[in-house]
Amino acid sequence: MHPFPPDACRALGGVAKAGDLRAAGCTSRGLRASVASGELLRPRLGTYALPGTSDLAMRALGVGGLLACVSAARSLGLWTLDDGEGSNPHVWIAPTRNTSREVLDGCRIHRDTLIDPPRGPSVGIVDVLRQLLRCHGIETFFTALESALRQGILGRRASERLRRAIPREHRWLVDFARSDADSGLESLLRLRLHAIGMTLAPQVEIPGVGRVDFVVGDCLILETDGATHEGAGRHRDLVRDAVAMSLGFITLRFDYAMIVHEWELVELAVVGALARNRHRSDLGLRIEAEAARKRRS
Template sequence: MDAINILRGLGSVARTKELVGRGVSRRQVDRHLVRGEMLRLRTGVIALPDAPADFIAAVLSNGRVTCLSGAKFYDLWSLHSPTCLHLSCKHGHGTGFTNHRELTVPVHPGAPLVGLVDVLVHALRCLPPLEAAVMVECALRRGDTVRSFLLDRLPGDRNGPARAALDLVTCTAESPVEVVARILFLGTGFHVEAQARLEGVGRVDFLLEGFLVVEVDGAAYHSDRRALRRDLHRNNKTIAGGYLVLRYSYEDIMFYPDDVLREVRGVLSGRRVR
């Protein structure tokens, strides 16, 4: 019985009784503790030296990681790192974390995590709408769950804001910044087509008012010279097809949205942008 691998399968931190329940003897645990291969965090709680800090905090608080704190463990998109720890604890006491007590689906089978659906439900109830929409868009695009399943867990007036955040999700984005850009453009009242297909060009990130193409580029957009030439050719074909083109970086969309909208409005109105 490989105690190290069993503990790693539990998120690298667990109660001793969980290890014993999976066939690990207390003698094995003691041997690993003496060698420094395991650490005793307090009586009854054992961890590997590289155990995630969030998991450690969850087990010590008798809870499970959720909401924005759970995004990285489920490989969900997020815009920011959490400024505080988000846990789900059945008890109502404890400090230093945000507690999301209600659970609607089974918890993670090994690690101290709530189920993926509850990570999303808690995010929709807790986070600013844009941040929650980014996480949910990732999950729905991957097929981790479906919109109706989330809606069933958001009934009543108190969940109205959460449902409104879910309405921002269209599953048309291929990156978090595209979610932000789509919501930015839609908020102005523009007619927005996301992932629009243009004859002879292919798919573009956004088509505004039927003639303005807006592309959102990542930091490492051109991997080599060939990719650059291909993109220049595509850009020229778009313009030759009668469309106008604006391109923006991640930084433009995330940090200078007012400048982006000023330029877009200028082009759409026919005014010269100064």
């Protein structure tokens, strides 16, 4: 009995060539019937995809390529900085493939040799991140890297392959990355403050307050506010800040617009607090020591 073509396509990652589907036992008649019924899409002659494949991915497949770089990162749900590119997809095309400029019009083309074999409508995660570094720079790469680690998309072995694949001067970013960043704002804040020589303790549990994004020194809390910090969430934040203050902590809170577009102000605020020793407190030290004792017990 021949396999159901959509099931065979799903087993091959959601995108498959006609030859691979036939090798899996599908017939040409079955493929035609699945396309006619809408159970399979055919973005290009000889290429099949499952319904639900994004429009950008269909466009990449339609020109004989795969979704790449920042477009692939977003399709995977990775946190990326807004580059204003809108609907123009980044598309990987095999270096040996000849494709006319007219066909590729509006696409950002990548013709690099892939590290990992692709599966599905996008290049693999190692290649996504490698392309991000080359195309968009350190900050976009790092925020997406920590997002991939957080979501479990990038495992230990893939991290090792990524480290080997990127230029030597950037490999420290893979070593510096953590898997517990709740958002790209946290990643960006930590990276930028590291660049000016500042060390942050991330994801610190403070008794009576809860988990905070960062602590600098003994008692300076840094919090990043995303889209969830509105309405009732905003009230909870204010309560946390008040409790933290009663315990001897000072909180500096920054939102997306400040971190991304008004960084100079953020840096001045943090550096100014340190210059006035707002991050030093005997009370803060005692609270942290008590928290460490509870973790050990």
